[in-house]
Amino acid sequence: MVWGKNLIVGIIFSLACLGFVFAASDTMHVNAQISPSSVGISVPNEVNFTNITCGYWKRQKIEINNTGNVDINVTPSLDPSYSGLFENLGFSKNSPGVESTTPPSGEKVGNYTFGIPKPEDYRGENSKPIYIYLDLTNYSNCSSTSEINESADVIFTAVEA
Amino acid sequence: MKKIVLFLFLFTIFLTFSSASSLTLSPAHLNFKGIKNERICQNFSINSNKEISLVGKTLWEKEGEQDRILQNHKLNSSSLGLKTIFPEKIVGEKNSIQEFCLISNSSGVFHGVLLYKIESEPTQVGIWINATIFSSKKSQEESFSEVELKGNSAKENSLVNNFEIFIFFDVIILISILFLFKNLFKKTKNEFTKK
Numbered sequence: 001m002v003w004g005k006n007l008i009v010g011i012i013f014s015l016a017c018l019g020f021v022f023a024a025s026d027t028m029h030v031n032a033q034i035s036p037s038s039v040g041i042s043v044p045n046e047v048n049f050t051n052i053t054c055g056y057w058k059r060q061k062i063e064i065n066n067t068g069n070v071d072i073n074v075t076p077s078l079d080p081s082y083s084g085l086f087e088n089l090g091f092s093k094n095s096p097g098v099e100s101t102t103p104p105s106g107e108k109v110g111n112y113t114f115g116i117p118k119p120e121d122y123r124g125e126n127s128k129p130i131y132i133y134l135d136l137t138n139y140s141n142c143s144s145t146s147e148i149n150e151s152a153d154v155i156f157t158a159v160e161a
Numbered sequence: 162m163k164k165i166v167l168f169l170f171l172f173t174i175f176l177t178f179s180s181a182s183s184l185t186l187s188p189a190h191l192n193f194k195g196i197k198n199e200r201i202c203q204n205f206s207i208n209s210n211k212e213i214s215l216v217g218k219t220l221w222e223k224e225g226e227q228d229r230i231l232q233n234h235k236l237n238s239s240s241l242g243l244k245t246i247f248p249e250k251i252v253g254e255k256n257s258i259q260e261f262c263l264i265s266n267s268s269g270v271f272h273g274v275l276l277y278k279i280e281s282e283p284t285q286v287g288i289w290i291n292a293t294i295f296s297s298k299k300s301q302e303e304s305f306s307e308v309e310l311k312g313n314s315a316k317e318n319s320l321v322n323n324f325e326i327f328i329f330f331d332v333i334i335l336i337s338i339l340f341l342f343k344n345l346f347k348k349t350k351n352e353f354t355k356k
Contacts, residue, residue: 040185040208043284067183075231113231159231159274159287160189 040067041074041116041158042125049134054142057104059096059133064156066116066126071161075113076132076154086152088139092131103137109154115161182279183210190289191275193263196301197294200246202262205288207254207277214280215251219290221273229289234274242266243292247275261290268296 042065052058066072076091090096092106093114106112119126132154142148185208195201207215220234221241238245246262261275271292278285295301 036187037189038185038187038206038208039189039286039288040183041284041286042181042183042210043282044181045282065181065183067185068187068189070189073229073231154283155278155285156283157231157276157285157287159229160289161229 035069037070037160038068039070039072039158039160041065041072041156042067043156047132052134052136054136054139055101056099057133057135057137058099059092059104059131061129062132063127063129064116066119066128066158068158069118069122071115071117072158073113073115073161075157077110077157078152078154082152084152085136085139085141085148085150086134086154088135089154090133090135092133094131096131096133101137104133104135106131106133182213182282182284184213184215184277184279184284184286185209186275186277186286186288188288190291191261193290193292193294194301195263195265195292195294196298197268197296198264198266200262200264201292202246202260204258204260205275206256206258207251208256209254209279212253212255213282214253215277216280217247217249217251217275217277219245219247219273219275221271224267224269224271227270227272227291231274231287234272238273241271243271243273251277263290263292265292265294268294268300270294 044062047060047062049058049060064074078086078089087109089109090104090106091109091112091114092104096104096106114128114130116126116128136142187206187208191203191205193201193203219238221236221238221243222228222234223236224241226233242265244264244266246260246264248259251257251259265271271290271294273290273292274287275290276285276287295304
């Protein structure tokens with residue numbers, strides 16, 4: 001009786017083991033459609049610095065969006081031929097401090113590159129706040145009689161990190 | 162009623178003008194492999210949230226340098242003996258597929274960036290370009306066969322690993338079965354002895 005019981009257990013066990021071996025050789029057809037990588041950004045068109053006087057600095061918070069599907073590095077720059085007031089433009093990831101006569105903590109335009117990770121959701125966007133500031137704490141070309149009204153183009157270039 | 166319609170119309174126009182444009186280029190990088198004086202081309206796509214006009218240009222690093230630092234890309238194509246063919250101006254497009262072609266009159270490894278800027282807006286996007294140019298077809302084939310050889314050995318290794326795993330599990334199953342039969346034999350022997 002015991003002999004028969006053990007034989008049955010042995011056969012079942014062997015079959016179970018064989019089942020695993022056979023299962024390992026089964027195949028499942030898997031399909032995938034992979035989209036190519038993409039790099040993209042969205043930048044606000046305009047930033048205005050109003051009510052600022054020489055000897056002080058002012059900041060503005062802007063949002064830059066990573067609209068692609070890879071991590072990106074963004075470099076703000078002025079036209080190489082430009083020279084003037086906006087050479088005192090700077091950038092900072094965190095708040096560059098309290099607006100006062102003390103110069104802000106950050107990097108001048110042209111020396112600064114910041115990263116934005118790819119969006120969590122495929123086809124989504126990842127927004128990153130950046131502080132842009134105009135530092136006139138040491139600006140010497142201020143006129144005491146007339147108001148300065150100047151503008152310049154800052155280009156934000158995004159490439160794959 | 163007329164006033165509301167007029168207000169909505171003006172508000173929509175205002176929104177269109179004040180919203181930021183987005184620009185996306187795909188793929189994020191282009192890899193070229195070819196021989197001297199051969200024209201090699203690849204497609205890339207441009208997508209935006211509205212109809213835009215774009216201005217394109219390429220910038221390159223010194224031959225042999227391959228970092229992804231934008232500020233280090235200052236050279237133009239001709240100074241490296243490269244000829245690039247791509248649309249330098251794209252007008253009024255929202256989504257389009259474009260072609261970028263490269264011809265090099267010297268062999269080497271070149272790293273560049275293809276930049277597209279939205280006209281009158283601050284948005285510029287770049288695609289990295291990695292180009293390996295061989296002096297002849299023969300040197301290119303030699304380089305490919307080296308890669309293939311390495312690829313084969315990797316494939317073989319994976320086959321060997323799979324086979325080893327299969328043998329390992331097979332041995333375990335066999336030992337288990339033998340162990341069971343041994344117990345079975347022992348118990349049967351005991352039963353006969355008792356009798």
